[in-house]
Amino acid sequence: MGNVRRNLLTVAGVIASGSAVVAMVATPAAATTYGAGSRGLDSFTYFNNDGEILTSEDNNADGHGATAQWRYSGSSTVNSYYNPNGAGNTKTWNLSLPENRFIDIRACLQDGAGGTPWDCGPWEGASTG
Structure with a gap:
């Protein structure tokens, strides 16, 4: 059970960091x-x-x-x-x-x-x- 929980936490961490990268890339500065x-x-x-x-x-x-x-x-x-x-x-x-x-x-x-x-x-x- 400990390995399953550790793997789920690792997957959650990867997903969280992946979405943070997407959020940073998806908001370019607009020229004014x-x-x-x-x-x-x-x-x-x-x-x-x-x-x-x-x-x-x-x-x-x-x-x-x-x-x-x-x-x-x-x-x-x-x-x-x-x-x-x-x-x-x-x-x-x-x-x-x-x-x-x-x-x-x-x-x-x-x-x-x-x-x-x-x-x-x-x-x-x-x-x-």
């Missing part, structure tokens, strides 16, 4: 894309946390360029990325950010690569993958 618009919605910024991809989109043929900005949540250091490609076009940057960090993104207009971003929309929260 965050978005933010400039005040007049002339530009948009997107952040995809799968690979930390930042995209700036210019939506208006108004002679202004678009800029994507990001910062770590709570930080005053702002990182700007200018999109000179014109209306209806995007520019994408592959960032290298630490995992599981909260960031803020926003979209702005900007005149030329050396210009100052303006007409920025509100900061929107995002998270790295």
Whole structure:
């Protein structure tokens, strides 16, 4: 009887560990894309946390360029990325950010690569993958 009980406990342990492995494999992390618009919605910024991809989109043929900005949540250091490609076009940057960090993104207009971003929309929260 002792051997039967020991064998049943061993089988139960194998089944329990097997289901734990299945549960871990069956729940992959999902990618999330965050978005933010400039005040007049002339530009948009997107952040995809799968690979930390930042995209700036210019939506208006108004002679202004678009800029994507990001910062770590709570930080005053702002990182700007200018999109000179014109209306209806995007520019994408592959960032290298630490995992599981909260960031803020926003979209702005900007005149030329050396210009100052303006007409920025509100900061929107995002998270790295």
